[in-house]
Amino acid sequence: MKHHHRYALALASALVFGAMPAMAADAALAQRWEKLRAEQPKLQIRDAARALNVSEAELLATSIGKTATLLKNDGNAPREIMRRALDLGKxxxxxxNENGVLERTGIATRIEQDAAAAQTAAGAPGDPEREARMRNIAGGYLGGEIDLRFNFANWKHAFAVEQPGRDGQTSRSLQFFDENGNAVHKLYLKNEAAVGIxxxxVADFRAADQNAALKVLAAAPKPVEKADSAVDVKEFQLAWKEMTDVHQFSRLLGEFGISREQAMRLAPEGAVQRVSPKAVRNLLDESARRKLPIMAFLGNGSVTQIFSGVIEKTAASGDWYNVLDPDFNLHLRETAFxxxxxxxxxxxxSVEFFDKNGELVVTFFGVRERAKPQPQTWVDLTSNLPKA
Structure with missing residues (x-):
């Protein structure tokens, strides 16, 4: 055998055997998942991942080549996938997040070309805030039935999934995960006419290497909260009072280096009233009873989804309190509040609820028209919530 043939054969063997441990691990995980599904057929993939001590992305990756396709995740791929998803219709x-789920069925709005051009032109060249905004625009999803705010920097893994649905029909979805393998957003096709689209x-964004190992990182420890005594509380309260828009609040937290719930403690007198964690039931039940339009914000650091409208049906189920309307579902693990x-x-x-780890789960507002006061019915509802 010629020398270069022997070298090529040795290199191929090394590649095969070098890949075997990862392949074997994937196969072993797939077998463990199959066994778990047989024992608990109604178990959701997120809960299965927790039971198997892996991330949801790693668990889903065991289905690549069967029901899952790995999609490109480099550069602007996640943003461009979401931009193309506007063509899917419904x-x-x-x-x-860990203790809340928001599901909305509808058609996303598309930014008109002239509005998109105006957004692109807005701001001075090289302005970091402008550039950050532009990186997180996906051609639409602003307002309307599907209302999303993106932080694409945290979108690290993407899959297309085709599998039998619970209704017997084929379920088609795009699923996105962060660097820790946590699901951050999923889009399910509800328009049979768009199967070809x-x-x-999927074909256009299919990753070239379907056997690439996922680089899933362990979650970093939560930053230690700054001591209240280290905060210039007087200046913070003054800055709070000077806010002219609620969207300035996140910047305020960054400037003073404090957590969101810490800000609740340090707020100016009269600006914050603590309520019972169970008040979420009162808020949802009363909003439904009064037919009061509300806004619900639920996010995870990678995307925030917003619902606006009237809710109808609320119900408890185990640890969860839910809104169960035809085109809107909200699931809140109230036992974790x-x-x-x-x-x-x-x-x-607004009304904000935090979990036992100090993480924001969901925020509610009353729906109001631009440049008009918020509805008095919303103010009355919030003032009558049970106090802590």
Whole structure:
């Protein structure tokens, strides 16, 4: 055998055997998942991943080549996939965090070309805030039935999934995960006429290497909260009072280096009223009873989804309290709630609920028309929530 042939054969063997441990691990995980599904057929993939001590992305990756296709995740690929997904028409958009899930079915709005051009032209060249905004625009999803705010920097893994649905029909979805393998957003096709569009999208964004190992990182420890005594509380309270828009609040937290719930403690007198974690039931039940339009914000650091409208059906189920309307579902693990707050900022009243780890689960606002006061019915509802 010639020398270069022997070298090529040795290199090929090394590649095969070098890949075997990862392949064997994937196969072993797939077998463990199959066994778990047989024992608990109704178990959701997120809960299965927790039971198997892996991330949801790693678990889904065991289905690559069968029901899952790995999609490109480099550069602007996640943003461009979401931009192309505007062509799908009716979809179910699902966003979740550890203790909340928001599902909305509808058609996403598309930014008109002239509006998109104006956005692109806005701001001075080289302006970091402008550039950040532009990186997180996907051609639409602003307002309307599917209302999303993106932080694409945290979108690290993407899959297309085709599998039998619970209704017996084929379920087609695009699923996105962060660097820790946590699901951050999923889009389910609800428009049979767009199956061809979905297939073309998957073909165009299919990753070249379907056997590439996922680089899933362990979650970093949560930053230690700054001591209250280290905060210039007087200046913070003054800055709070000077806010002219609720959207300035996140910047305020960054400037003072404090957490969101810490800000609730340090707020100016009268700006925050603590309520019972169970007040989430009162808020949803009363909103439904009064037919009061509300806004629900639920996010995870990678995307925030917003619902606006009237809710109808609320119900408890195990650890969860739910809104179960035809085109809107909200699932809140109320047993994990630790605190709630009615918050006054820039003339706007919100209600925020935090879990036992101090993480924001969901925020509610009353729906109001631009440049008009918030509805008094919303203010009255929030003032009557049970206090902590």
């Amino acid at each position: 979809v179910l958009a699902l966003t979740r 979905f297939d073309k999208l 630790n605190s709630g707050y009615v918050v006054q900022r820039a003339g706007v009243t």
